[in-house]
Amino acid sequence: MRKRSWWVVGAIAVLAAVAAGALVAVRWARRAPVVAATVNGEPIYTAEVDRYVREIGARFGVDFSRAEAARQRAQVARSVLDQLIERTLILQEARRTGRLAAEGEVEERLRQIASSFSSPEEFERTLQQQGVSRAELRERVRFELTVRRLLNQMEVPEVSEQEARAYFDAHRTAFDEPERVRVRHILVGTEAEARVALARLRGGESFEKLARELSLDPGSRSQGGDLGLVAPGQTVPEFERVAFSLKPGEVSGPVQTSFGYHLVQVTQRLPARKATWEAARRQVVELLRENKRREAFEAWLKDLRQRAKIAVHL
Numbered sequence: 001m002r003k004r005s006w007w008v009v010g011a012i013a014v015l016a017a018v019a020a021g022a023l024v025a026v027r028w029a030r031r032a033p034v035v036a037a038t039v040n041g042e043p044i045y046t047a048e049v050d051r052y053v054r055e056i057g058a059r060f061g062v063d064f065s066r067a068e069a070a071r072q073r074a075q076v077a078r079s080v081l082d083q084l085i086e087r088t089l090i091l092q093e094a095r096r097t098g099r100l101a102a103e104g105e106v107e108e109r110l111r112q113i114a115s116s117f118s119s120p121e122e123f124e125r126t127l128q129q130q131g132v133s134r135a136e137l138r139e140r141v142r143f144e145l146t147v148r149r150l151l152n153q154m155e156v157p158e159v160s161e162q163e164a165r166a167y168f169d170a171h172r173t174a175f176d177e178p179e180r181v182r183v184r185h186i187l188v189g190t191e192a193e194a195r196v197a198l199a200r201l202r203g204g205e206s207f208e209k210l211a212r213e214l215s216l217d218p219g220s221r222s223q224g225g226d227l228g229l230v231a232p233g234q235t236v237p238e239f240e241r242v243a244f245s246l247k248p249g250e251v252s253g254p255v256q257t258s259f260g261y262h263l264v265q266v267t268q269r270l271p272a273r274k275a276t277w278e279a280a281r282r283q284v285v286e287l288l289r290e291n292k293r294r295e296a297f298e299a300w301l302k303d304l305r306q307r308a309k310i311a312v313h314l
Contacts, residue, residue, distance in 0.1 A: 033313045036081050039088040040309050044081065049314075052080045055131045081314060087143060089304045094146045099153065101145035109141045118218045147297075154300070156292035164284045168277055175275035175283065178232055182268035183243045184225035186210055187217040187260050194254035194261035201251055207265055216260060229270065239264065 036046040053076055057064050064073040094100045117123040127137065168175065184207065188194050197214055201207060211225030220227050232240060238257045246252060246266040255262045 036314050037085055037310065037312045039085055040092060042088055042092065044084050044088060046314070048084065049077050049080050051131070051136075052084070053077050056080075058129070058131055078314065081312070085310060085312075086301060086305070089301065089308055090147065090150070091143065093304055094150065099146065099149055101142050101149060105145050106138060106142050109145060110138065113137075113141070116219060118216055150300075151293050151297055154293045154296040156289065156296050159285045159288045159292070164281065164288060165277065167288060168275075168280055168284045172275060175280040177270075177273040177275065179244070179272045180229045180231045180270045181243055181246075181266045182229050182270075183227050183264060183266050184208075184211065184223075185217070185220065185227065185239075185265070186215045186225050186263045188214055188262075189216065189260050191254050191256070191261050194263055198251070198253065198263055201263070207251070207263075225265075229268075 032046045034046060035043045036049050037044045053064060053073065056062070056076060057069075062069050064070055064076070091100070114120070114123050117126065127134065132140075186194075186197055186207070188197060193214070197210055200210060208224030212221060215221040215225055217225070227235075230240075230243065232244070234240075235243065236257045236259070238255060239262060242252045242255050242262075242264050243266060246264065248266055248268055250266060252262075252264040255264055
């Protein structure tokens with residue numbers, strides 16, 4: 001089964017600052033100010049910073065009130081605040097220029113997120129576990145879509161054929177295609193359920209039919225369990241080991257992962273293939289175009305920050 005990394009906010013990947021090491025042992029002030037910072041007069045409240053710090057702790061199993069983690073809390077909070085300052089700058093400029101994500105786009109993205117869960121109850125449970133309200137999720141979705149809109153509107157130089165070919169020649173192995181398998185699965189909650197499903201398959205019932213009837217995976221159930229082509233590293237290790245050991249048409253026994261118990265069937269195997277310029281050209285051009293967009297966005301954001309009136313109170 002594909003690894004599912006539930007989306008919260010791509011821009012606020014602050015735990016990297018902790019993992020990088022060399023943290024300063026500074027204790028979080030007991031009486032922090034109500035307003036952590038102001039950006040062009042707009043406040044960022046300390047309570048919002050605290051909420052993100054708690055969310056990071058919950059997501060990565062870190063209790064910032066204990067031992068070493070407590071000494072790291074101030075560093076994490078300042079990293080969060082820096083990201084919130086940048087988020088505020090981006091949203092301010094998007095509003096000023098009329099480029100904020102439209103309400104219809106936000107609603108559609110929220111529907112997509114909710115539909116990736118097996119039930120509304122699971123969706124609500126995940127929000128509660130992450131400590132994220134529906135209102136907060138809405139604002140995070142709005143930010144994600146606004147950033148994508150701004151990126152797409154960045155004016156960047158065209159990628160020349162010479163530039164793209166030089167990049168391909170320097171990074172040729174990155175475009176090689178590894179061995180891949182087309183795989184489908186039936187996900188159930190217990191080993192007993194998996195064995196009953198396996199007996200039904202051996203009795204002649206269709207894999208596709210049983211996946212639609214039994215599978216707990218909302219992403220593949222309606223496709224008869226089909227996960228499409230997967231390469232090494234795209235599924236959890238227990239699932240991958242089995243999938244790449246099967247011949248086309250073979251069905252595995254019950255395979256336990258953190259998601260439950262799977263019955264796995266490979267329907268096609270594609271051998272590894274060396275990249276050619278002709279086959280990779282479009283991918284290379286799009287990659288370089290995206291890199292230029294991101295570089296332009298970073299320069300744009302740096303300019304916003306230099307012109308902004310920012311006061312930090314933490």
